[in-house]
Amino acid sequence: MSKVITFVTGNTNKLKEVQAIIADSVELTNKSLDLEEVQGTIFEVAEAKCKEAASIIQGPVLVEDTALGFTAYGGLPGPYIKWFMAKIGHEGLNNMLAAYDDKSAQAICTFAFSEGPGKEVKIFQGVQDGIIVPARGPVGFGWDPCFQPDGFDQTYAEMPKTLKNTISHRFKALQLLKEFLVTR
Template sequence: MHAVRHGGPLSREEDRVCHGERQEAGGGFAPAQSAMAKEVIQILGDKFPCTLVAQKIDLPEYQGEPDEISIQKCQEAARQVQGPVLVEDTCLCFNALGGLPGPYIKWFLEKLKPEGLHQLLAGFEDKSAYALCTFALSTGDPSEPVRLFRGRTSGRIVVPRGCRDFGWDPCFQPDGYEQTYAEMPKAEKNTISHRFRALLELQKYFGSLSPPVAGDSRPGGGSGES
């Protein structure tokens, strides 16, 4: 995986940063032609200072809290590719179940499908849930901390509606909307999704690394967390 800066040389930190996106419903990184990779590129647009190149690799399925899992996966991905990486991990958390399925959503989805996810809450009045996306960024240097960029969208679990080509989207309806993720036009979903919000934090971080434009005294707005 590699990243190149548009319009000039990279700064000292940026030249160690490369990017890819992790596949939501499987191990490793999403292939460049996947729906997820296309969505990431659509959200970032042409103003992002790096070019994304996805690479498919196999990553272990770690146990633990979302942040712990994201950091471990990013560290292992950086070790495998011997360089900088960006790894995505997604959770779908049901409040009635104390946050489950959470980071284990892919296993629940594989076995239960969207209909089964909805049925998990059949005995609960509380159908509320939230989608959490975490991008973990490593420069490739194991001595440097992994940076985390998070995005969260609240909603509720409903009877599945819409296209079935994007994971659990058919059964997640974001707050304030009458449509599920799967029913929304991609352009609309990409302005409110958990992935959009996480990528917005990533963009802010890279904006803080860019040299200031002449005459612009505004401070950088990096929001990465280590």
């Protein structure tokens, strides 16, 4: 792809992960925008953010929405995890599940891409199953210290970034995006 894509995020940790995973095949620039957080499904949230970003940037954009869904809560907090983390933190996430035997969760990353204003929005989603555990590892990147992916004995926060960036929900979504960008 010859055009530079603007990845719209103010989260430096997300930016670093995305660059580490796809910088070899996609030319990215970054811009932080205060986009409206609509209520709806993960797909509706990502699509709305992408359309708004494309309108502001006036060119190719990539936006990301991350969700964390608890099985015991039917997939909630889902795309609203950012707001839950801001209000109740890691301990609060664990407290939400204290009354449930089922601590399973899905980490869901949804990227939305558009060539620009009025262009179709393409959605790419990656899912990683896991469990919610008491916070372990460095804090500072959302709910990573509380999410232990299936098949591992470490939380995302405890893992070396090189490992996380080959198994995470974000990695899985970005692999689909890369395939799309390379084959179009």
